[in-house]
Amino acid sequence: MSASYKAILWNRYKKMYDWVLLGFVLIYLLLFISITLVANPEVTQETLIIRAFGSLAILLLHIILMIGPLARLNSAFLPILYNRRHLGVTMFCMAAIHGIFSIIQFHSLGNINPIVSVFLSNTHYESFTKFPFEAFGFLALVILFLMAITSHDFWLHNLSPRVWKTLHMMVYVAYTLIILHVLLGVLQFETSPMFFSLLGLGMTSIITLHLISGSKEYKKDKAIENVNGFVRICSVSEIEEKRAKVVCLQDERIAIFKYDQKISAISNVCKHQNGPLGEGRIIDGCITCPWHGYQYLPHNGSSPPPFKEKVVTYQVKVIDDEVWVNPKPFAEGTTLEPAKIIN
Structure with missing residues (x-):
């Protein structure tokens, strides 16, 4: 960048x-x-x-x-x-x-x-x-x-x-x-x-x-169980630390990242060249696109200053060690509280 x-x-x-x-x-x-x-x-x-x-x-x-x-x-x-x-x-x-x-x-x-x-x-x-x-x-x-x-x-x-x-x-x-x-x-x-x-x-x-x-x-496009607007994705253990699981909800790809005992979800599409953010990993606290290294903060989908790229974010819950995501996106750069992982 x-x-x-x-x-x-x-x-x-x-x-x-x-x-x-x-x-x-x-x-x-x-x-x-x-x-x-x-x-x-x-x-x-x-x-x-x-x-x-x-x-x-x-x-x-x-x-x-x-x-x-x-x-x-x-x-x-x-x-x-x-x-x-x-x-x-x-x-x-x-x-x-x-x-x-x-x-x-x-x-x-x-x-x-x-x-x-x-x-x-x-x-x-x-x-x-x-x-x-x-x-x-x-x-x-x-x-x-x-x-x-x-x-x-x-x-x-x-x-x-x-x-x-x-x-x-x-x-x-x-x-x-x-x-x-x-x-x-x-x-x-x-x-x-x-x-x-x-x-x-x-x-x-x-x-x-x-x-x-x-x-x-x-x-990857097969998440189905829907409760109160949230869709069950997977168990917490299925997501590697500082990595993501990618799902397709309502025709949009979502990257769900696990990091520091937290879960956050953002769009899977990088603003640079539409690279797959979910195939990257978190480096220095930022989700890093595997294609060209563009970075986004996991809790708000914004690039760290002075960069201005932003992607949409999604609400996440962790219930009984299961990850749930609301497929309704928030505006690009919206800060959302990460879901806490309780062991």
């Missing part, structure tokens, strides 16, 4: 993350170029650049789309999620190099604007095998560009979390466009089943991980 905007809030972990990412990019490009030159010595430099950066962008995009569900299934992946923005911007840069070189190579020598040529040089929109696949790639690149330039908390704050999140969920539209771009483009000319298999493996992995993660979330 920061009280003012900076281009990048560098720390030791972010620097290490970016060095590892840079190393991965360089090693991949070196291997791809070396293997391609050995297998096809007659390949042109332009084609080599286009294919190397295009394939790297697709690989990075698959990794990015897997990080979310993997982090929900296993907290060991949270460190990768923490700096996912840098991964996303890097992926866009690789895709941009691929796209720019493709436009220069195939559309810059004509009589019309190269961008217009992407859509008009091939007009077989009615054909599957001859479809102008470059149009899909261009539209995907536009989406990735919008995501890359708004990958900063300045835009998150000024666009509002809801609008910002909606924009960045467009990554799934971009992914679909890229898959169509590849299927209707380069794979039309490949005879080896390896390329189809790799693309199919990537798509299957993403879909499977999202389904498994979604199934895990669905199992």
Whole structure:
């Protein structure tokens, strides 16, 4: 968290993350170029650049789309999620190099604007095998560009979390466009089943991980016993110290934290990027989001000064060692007395 905007809030972990990412990019490009030159010595430099950066962008995009569900299934992946923005911007840069070189190579020598040529040089929109696949790639690149330039908390704050999140969920539209771009483009000319298999493996992995993660979330949505407006959640012992149990009541996710012989409940949705507060823990007396470290006081859902983020809070009772929650939320930042745990 920061009280003012900076281009990048560098720390030791972010620097290490970016060095590892840079190393991965360089090693991949070196291997791809070396293997391609050995297998096809007659390949042109332009084609080599286009294919190397295009394939790297697709690989990075698959990794990015897997990080979310993997982090929900296993907290060991949270460190990768923490700096996912840098991964996303890097992926866009690789895709941009691929796209720019493709436009220069195939559309810059004509009589019309190269961008217009992407859509008009091939007009077989009615054909599957001859479809102008470059149009899909261009539209995907536009989406990735919008995501890359708004990958900063300045835009998150000024666009509002809801609008910002909606924009960045467009990554799934971009992914679909890229898959169509590849299927209707380069794979039309490949005879080896390896390329189809790799693309199919990537798509299957993403879909499977999202389904498994979604199934895990669905199992949390089953609190039912209701007495005088309060819903029985679980026994006190089921919640780990300084951790939370997440439930869904009236279509809202609630994080119920146990700490210092007390129980408090707040919204499970972080104001920063809608991160899952209930998957974090209490550090220095504050509920800490596992995604980017945003913090909230458990008894009022407010970030400690000078920060201004607030989430809704919920009434909690402990009766006979059972935790009960009223699903009616109080206004963001409302102070509520924590329920005392009596041994």
